[in-house]
Amino acid sequence: MPTINTFGVIGGDERMRYLAASIAADGYPVCVHGFENLGPCRGAAETTLSELAKKSSVILLPLPATRDGLTLNAPYAAAEIRLDDAFASLFCNRTVYGGMIQRLVASSVLWREIEPEDYYRREELAVGNAIPTAEGAVSIAIQEYPGTLNGAKCLITGFGRIGKNLAIILRGMGARVYAAARKKEDLMRMRAFGVEPLTYREITQRFDVIFNTVPARVIGAPALTQQDADTLLVELASAPGGIDLESAGRLGLHVVQAQSLPGRVAPKTAAEYIKEAVYNMLEEA
Amino acid sequence: MPTINTFGVIGGDERMRYLAASIAADGYPVCVHGFENLGPCRGAAETTLSELAKKSSVILLPLPATRDGLTLNAPYAAAEIRLDDAFASLFCNRTVYGGMIQRLVASSVLWREIEPEDYYRREELAVGNAIPTAEGAVSIAIQEYPGTLNGAKCLITGFGRIGKNLAIILRGMGARVYAAARKKEDLMRMRAFGVEPLTYREITQRFDVIFNTVPARVIGAPALTQQDADTLLVELASAPGGIDLESAGRLGLHVVQAQSLPGRVAPKTAAEYIKEAVYNMLEEA
Amino acid sequence: MPTINTFGVIGGDERMRYLAASIAADGYPVCVHGFENLGPCRGAAETTLSELAKKSSVILLPLPATRDGLTLNAPYAAAEIRLDDAFASLFCNRTVYGGMIQRLVASSVLWREIEPEDYYRREELAVGNAIPTAEGAVSIAIQEYPGTLNGAKCLITGFGRIGKNLAIILRGMGARVYAAARKKEDLMRMRAFGVEPLTYREITQRFDVIFNTVPARVIGAPALTQQDADTLLVELASAPGGIDLESAGRLGLHVVQAQSLPGRVAPKTAAEYIKEAVYNMLEEA
Amino acid sequence: MPTINTFGVIGGDERMRYLAASIAADGYPVCVHGFENLGPCRGAAETTLSELAKKSSVILLPLPATRDGLTLNAPYAAAEIRLDDAFASLFCNRTVYGGMIQRLVASSVLWREIEPEDYYRREELAVGNAIPTAEGAVSIAIQEYPGTLNGAKCLITGFGRIGKNLAIILRGMGARVYAAARKKEDLMRMRAFGVEPLTYREITQRFDVIFNTVPARVIGAPALTQQDADTLLVELASAPGGIDLESAGRLGLHVVQAQSLPGRVAPKTAAEYIKEAVYNMLEEA
The missing domain is CATH 3.40.50.720 (NAD(P)-binding Rossmann-like Domain)
Structure with missing residues (x-):
């Protein structure tokens, strides 16, 4: 990884919170949004969505990124996060990774430009x-x-x-x-x-x-x-x-x-696998 | 085992029901009592206590035999089975096996004569x-x-x-x-x-x-x-x-x-271990 | 396998003898040649090369088929078996399988017609x-x-x-x-x-x-x-x-x-793997 | 171990040489005798028998201590080491450990006083x-x-x-x-x-x-x-x-x-097991 990235982790379940904490423990600055009802996340700063987008060079979206195609998969968020052009526009010029992102990409034409990548397609994650x-x-x-x-x-x-x-x-x-x-x-x-x-x-x-x-x-x-x-x-x-x-x-x-x-049974380890896949993608980018 | 025994299985949990069914599947006549609220037991005849005692040469009591020292451990029985002289007297001249039987034995002087044995003390059961x-x-x-x-x-x-x-x-x-x-x-x-x-x-x-x-x-x-x-x-x-x-x-x-x-996690196999211990005890008797 | 084949096994080491015996044990007629100095092969008939070629519809050559490109790999044969047109001509219209057959194929133009197949290329054999x-x-x-x-x-x-x-x-x-x-x-x-x-x-x-x-x-x-x-x-x-x-x-x-x-360490099992590969090739042919 | 012992290792096979080297690697002074034909032993000083006995507080004899009851089991020694009163007298007031020592003890009345102990009887060595x-x-x-x-x-x-x-x-x-x-x-x-x-x-x-x-x-x-x-x-x-x-x-x-x-297959590890048994014996002494 050439420069020290700030990671922005948005939504998802306990697994994404472990992911944010694990990246923070590696020494990277981490912003999180969408875990309001899950309690604080060790080592990460809770921010608004726009602040997170402003500060972060790498954005990590949950797995799956969306369940209904309309809102981000963020069951512990204080308020639902709608998938629209306003949301997508936050991430222009960011490196965005998400899991199972087909329906996310379909939610706004802007995603075509942002070109998010799907960490769920990584063979090492599937193996893990x-x-x-x-x-x-x-x-x-x-x-x-x-x-x-x-x-x-x-x-x-x-x-x-x-x-x-x-x-x-x-x-x-x-x-x-x-x-x-x-x-x-x-x-x-x-x-x-x-x-x-x-x-x-x-x-x-x-x-x-x-x-x-x-x-x-x-x-x-x-x-x-x-x-x-x-x-x-x-x-x-x-x-x-x-x-x-x-x-x-x-x-x-x-x-x-x-x-x-x-x-469900191993959110902490599942988060490690996602982290490794994301690090590998950054290294290969 | 020299003669074909009839086994009487009284009380206990799912494990004892599996025990009764497994002994029946080996070809022995089996009477059961005290599973009224657990449903029928494959291959075994539901009888009254006194009928069971009359018909059976080998009596199998649950593990533990009693939890309170006053009643038999029979959570699925239609009515509680009190441990008193009347209960004990049913089993004179029977071969009686039970699990953790100290408090059972203390419930009536008659048990001294009956000399029930504790299958829970068998090393092979502990190993199993x-x-x-x-x-x-x-x-x-x-x-x-x-x-x-x-x-x-x-x-x-x-x-x-x-x-x-x-x-x-x-x-x-x-x-x-x-x-x-x-x-x-x-x-x-x-x-x-x-x-x-x-x-x-x-x-x-x-x-x-x-x-x-x-x-x-x-x-x-x-x-x-x-x-x-x-x-x-x-x-x-x-x-x-x-x-x-x-x-x-x-x-x-x-x-x-x-x-x-x-x-809790393997009543069927736990029953098999008890059965083997009981068979071994009969063989050595 | 549509018809009952006769198998002809030629040369090779102990492994090929186990192969011949194992095929014979499956009920197939088996002819062998080239194990003269290794002792008899259970269930198989020792024949001359030409008799073997006449009787057998499926010919099994050793692994590797040849070490020097000039003679068949047959360390236990009474006499060396030269790879020339005369040898190749024996197998026209036969189904021929061998292991690592590149140099065998180069030993006579007739092999081009015979089209022997290499069982050593089978994935299941490599896995085995x-x-x-x-x-x-x-x-x-x-x-x-x-x-x-x-x-x-x-x-x-x-x-x-x-x-x-x-x-x-x-x-x-x-x-x-x-x-x-x-x-x-x-x-x-x-x-x-x-x-x-x-x-x-x-x-x-x-x-x-x-x-x-x-x-x-x-x-x-x-x-x-x-x-x-x-x-x-x-x-x-x-x-x-x-x-x-x-x-x-x-x-x-x-x-x-x-x-x-x-x-070297498991000729008997190695022979089983070759047999399975050959049976699979026959089935797919 | 209260004081820093010097260990004297005498005779035996490769295993005893590994034993001496491993004790030396733990920081103890080690004298060896009887490996003359096996080459030098890392970290240990080759000495005469009498010098070894003089310097060492703990003496380690091979496993078995003797094969014939007449000489020490020391196949790599330059000269045979006879089991007699002269040999035994070297070890008065020493802590002596050996393996399978019955016949050694019978070789001189002095051993009764020396009271060597048998490390081969230790359960942890048998388990190892x-x-x-x-x-x-x-x-x-x-x-x-x-x-x-x-x-x-x-x-x-x-x-x-x-x-x-x-x-x-x-x-x-x-x-x-x-x-x-x-x-x-x-x-x-x-x-x-x-x-x-x-x-x-x-x-x-x-x-x-x-x-x-x-x-x-x-x-x-x-x-x-x-x-x-x-x-x-x-x-x-x-x-x-x-x-x-x-x-x-x-x-x-x-x-x-x-x-x-x-x-035969693991002299190095077998030596470690003997060492642990000896250390345990010293600790318990």
Whole structure:
């Protein structure tokens, strides 16, 4: 980073507050706005929006930047922050980073000029977020499944970032871990993790816990009919997910929706990952 | 087991219901009483107390058998079950097993003759229960600590059954694990688990999460003053525990009481452990 | 596989004999040639080359197919098998698979027509081979490093297939594992494995064991001068490898060359991986 | 330790040389004798026996102290060191520690007065030595078993110190691990390690690798007849061990004798364990 930037952090949840505090702890000046109802933020100055925009060379917007396309995602702000030309105009000639920014960008033509970048697209952030996601999923399974995970027969569908992390943790707990994937090399890859490989067609047995990480219908009626009332299904993929909810409902199966875990179970670490992604983007800019 | 026993299971929580169902699934006749408000129990016959006593050669009482010394521990029973001579007299000439039975035995002189045995004293049950205890503790830490356990600096005090299991799971999650113990050989033992050994006097640094398993004041003011608001303290030892709560309170530290985890997070598996202990006791009788 | 193939396995080492036996155990007819000095092969018929070629629809050549470009790689054959037009002509209209076949293909124009395929290029085989490679490397380190790997400070350079497997095994042994890579997402990926990430520039400390998996000079003089006589360096990358041998020699460091481990430490499993790759190729053909 | 001791280290193998060097590195004066053919020892002064005895307040003898009862175990000494009254008389009024000292003590009546203590009896040393023993056993299995340990069906007999360490390492490598023991609580204990429990009577299946840690015949003909030529048997218990060698020989099974591994595969770490035991003994004296 060539010059010492002042960072302006606006809105978001506890994660963004940890982000502001962590950047401040690195020695950068930090302004924050939009955490009024969450209490003070260590090391950062609370300012008005316009003051923040004036002082900051790097602006950090929340993840997601907006939920409704009309207001900034700022649940702890004293007043809602409308997304309009006035808001966007504050950030001309600023370096702006936000998470999932498509709808933000659509909220004003000015954004085209500002060219905000999406930290959520960074591979290192996705890799990082898979860690709290796996931890959160395991925590849910410990709480919701009536037996121990130790000795439990667990299935992971998909063997990407989250699937691999789940495999590592579950094996460490003494679970019997199976995983299903499509690609031949992923089936081979599972072995190094001590995981029993299955193709999707081979999901024809009962499991104690099933973790789905695939955003495509991979757990359909044939697999679901093998399960019973004690089986726990944890849906980690974003909607519509990979579990056939209608069939699961008809069969009386227990499905837990478990999305957006990083911000919920580990806001402090999730903030560190965002910070690293932002630092990397600044370095590469 | 020489003859086919009929098992009578009385009172207790979900765990005892799983116990009854699991014994029934092994092919034994099972009578149950005291789960009226918990719904039916697969494979077992609901009977009156006297009918159960008449039919059953082996009687299984809950864990703990009683909480107040006056009534059986039967939170899901339609009516309370008083511990008096009438109750005790039902079980003359029966093999009776219960968990933590000291106060039960004191409730009637008849128990002296009946000679009930305490399955909770079985080493294999204690070893088993350490598994759901460790899982439950980890789940609490995932939920309550604001960062991931991956990369977190965790301290385990005591390196007995629960401590070892915690070490295995936390290491598998990529935590940096320290443990404190008194005995030299325990300090050496930690290394095989990839754990950094500390004596109690060496707890002079900040940790992200501290799990106490020792039922003696090992986390006093000197150790507590090193911690901060983000540190999570999980008390696993039975009261009064090993964490100086007064100092922790004064310092504003976050302590979670986490006792009796097996029945809460894994009633199904906890029931299996009790069943194995009971079968072993019958075999050795 | 549409029709029942007869497999002809020619030459190679113990691994190819295990391959022939394993295919035979799956119920396929198998002919072998070129293991004369290795003893009989369970379930397979020893034949002449021409008989083998006549009977077999699928021909499996060794890995590598040839070492000198002139003869087939068949160290256990009674007589050398020359690579010429006569040899190639045996396999017209056959499905031919071999490992590292560039020089084989150059040995006769007929190969252009036969179009043999290289099973060594299959991703699932590369993924599989990383398992015995990591095991072999760990075995070398146990034998050659004068301390235990438990507690040892180990560095892995490169975090591809082999690097990840090494990390899994070494962590399971209680080593303190560091890894170096270039890509930001690989540095993040290491965390889920409980591995401390380093950039190549950060290799400025002493390690007990260094495993190199990168086929490019990543362990140069600056890193080597930090090491001492007890440090063990294990070179896993193919020549010229990633360790600056000249500097290492000048500094009196202990470097072990450890290539081609799958065939050496686990010929039976290495054969299984080749078999799976071949079956997959037949399925996709 | 109240006063600064001078340590005298006499004889033994590489391990004792590492021991002397490590004590010297802690800042203590160290005299050595009996490594003449092993080269110089960092930080320690080579002296005659009588000079060493004169200067040193703490004398460290090798492990075992003697092999034949007549001479000190000093394979690298320029001349043999006879165990007689003259030798013993050197150490009157010294604190003497040795390993497995029964036969040493029998070599002169003077030892009764000197009262040497046996560091090999320290529990922390036994616990420590189980680490290099497990690593060495795994290394042998990687080298000798023709497949990978990943995916291999491994049996550990005995679930004491070495058995548990083997379980940890093998599980980390993705092996399918079974263990056999007699005690009910050990069978339960295995589960936390992700290990499948068996009683000795249940060893009725084929395994890829069998590690015996029990110094009593637990692998007899019935278990051995289930194995085949690919099965590897690793005998870790001291003679006569737990594997019926006669039956194994008759069946043509592959048995590797693997005793005394700590000094062979990890002399440096084994020396650290001895040092810690000695320091602990001095502290407690």
